[in-house]
Amino acid sequence: MAQNAHVLIVPFPSQGHVRPLLKLAYKIADHGIKITFVNRESVQAKLVASSMNKEKVVSEKCSISFVTIPDSWKGAPGELKSNMMKVMPGFVEDLIKKERFSCVIADGSLGWILEVAERNGVNHAGFFPLAVGSVALATHIPELIKTSTIDSNGTMAEKDKIINLSPDIPSWKNTELTWNYPPLSSSIEIQKTMFDICLSLQQTVEQEKWIMCNTCYEIETAACNLIPKMLPVGPLIDFSSSQDIAGAGSFWSEDTSCFSWLDEKPAKSVIYIAFGSVAVISQDQFNELALGLELSGRPFLWAVRPNLANGATANYPDGFLERVADLGKIVEWAPQEKVLVHPSVACFMSHCGWNSTIEGLTMGIPFLCWPSFGDQFHNQDYITDIWKIGLKLNPDQNGIRNSLEIQIKVEILMSDDSFKANSERLKKIVRESVSKGGSSFRNFETFINYLKQ
Incomplete structure (x- = not known):
């Protein structure tokens, strides 16, 4: 193994992103690799409160340490991206400069972190907590704009049209695009923010050598074929008899009654x-x-x-x-x-x-x-x-x-x-995909070998 192999993992600060990336962290740590996991202060507080310090107990067994970003960035949903960018880049760069990391793994929607890693000479990889089909739609955004299927805000020009990337991938209706958030749809600013985040996924796919996702090739074959560099390593489910990390990343206290x-x-x-x-x-x-x-x-x-x-x-x-x-x-x-x-x-x-x-x-x-x-x-x-x-x-x-x-x-x-x-x-x-010899098992093994070089 590389001397002092140490991986920095940075999720987007919501449960749907923190949860799978934390599970990925545990899987990597099981191979004797040290992990530093970055959370927003309020997110970390929720994890600790919900698990009664379970994350701390489990992380100590797995060589995972948590660091927190101050909660100084707040505001309306439409201001999320700009507020994050005021605080996170400097914090992550300082962290990278202080520690000797072997690799930085970032949420695919935070592609700028990978640019920070590149600038500081650290290996890097992206991770997507979405279906590959949703990522594939994001990678087609420039083309969809070029053909006037959607405009620069992600709004579809013809309301009754559908977007179809492949016969084996479900189509998207105007009201079902990945960046559409009906509860917030009254604000074009919010849709634009969500659209920009989806557009950043395309940039991550384009720039990264290593891109992992929480799926397996067999259930999303057509979508995976549209992104050949995609490395499915899922499902990120704990099959051990103890299942002591099954609730990892939960923001809510689990009622076992x-x-x-x-x-x-x-x-x-x-x-x-x-x-x-x-x-x-x-x-x-x-x-x-x-x-x-x-x-x-x-x-x-x-x-x-x-x-x-x-x-x-x-x-x-x-x-x-x-x-x-x-x-x-x-x-x-x-x-x-x-x-x-x-x-x-x-x-x-x-x-x-x-x-x-x-x-x-x-x-x-x-x-x-x-x-x-x-x-x-x-x-x-x-x-x-x-x-x-x-x-x-x-x-x-x-x-x-x-x-x-x-x-x-x-x-x-x-x-x-x-x-x-x-x-x-x-x-x-x-389940066969994550069993020894399965497609996701082999993909994950390939990535672990990369980290150990």
Whole structure:
């Protein structure tokens, strides 16, 4: 091994990015390589609070140290990128100059960090926590602008047109582009910020020799072929018997009381509902979801964040909690990987963020898809149209996924064995990819050998 091999890892400061990069850090550290992991102060505080210092205990076993960037950059979502750039570059450069790093691994949306590494003579690599299909769309942005398919703000010129990169990659509608954030869509400034971040992914792909992602070649073959240098190393799931880092990177405290409840339920009977750390729904939509779960008559485990209802605490329909007392279990945040692998769980009602998508896929769980923004619609299309392991929950004319739609789709998914069969087939494929000799295993081994040179 290279003397004193030491890797610096810098994620974008949100749970969907911190979580997979921290899992990657643990995998690299398992090979005896020292890791320094950079977090924003507020992010690190959430990790420590949610895990009761578990990250510290695990990181000490794995030679991982955490450093924090001061929380001096704040502001509205549209100001995120400019505020980050005022603080992060200088901090990261100072860190690189103080330490002798073998390599810097940065989130693909923070490509400027890789430029800092290059300037200081340090090897570097990018990591994407998205589906490769979403990255492929980003790499085509210059071409899409050149052909006037989209303008310089990412707005599609013809509203009814679709973007299709390959017959085996789901197409994008005008309302489902990766940089579209409907909850924030009233502000062109916010869309422009998100678009610029996606555009930076293209620059990272173009400049980097090493680019890793949390997927495997077998499930995104067409997209991977569009980016030949892409190195799939996923799924980044812990298959060890202890599973002591399964919750790594969580910003929320996990409620483990759900396991004794799950243990009492029949095999393949429970609906698990979780919408990630960011997505919100209206109070009216919350009511319809609650009533839909009640109408299904099936046991359910529902993760209800305190800010799920438009950023505020949700109010349950009158009498709902009493009526479903023997049917449902409600927690603020669930230990998702361990829940999905529990034998009583039958399906996953999900926002279709990529982390949740890859976790459900790896555990062989069919999906009920409830995307909200960004890449979630594209992930939904993989689930329903390409892999055929789930169903879409379609909004009505008022944009609400009503209780009857929920009840019907639950019944179809739970009664049609083809969804479970397809899920089990893909589960085998993705797990084989990270097993010894598999495609992701070999890719990761190649990268580790690079770090050890």
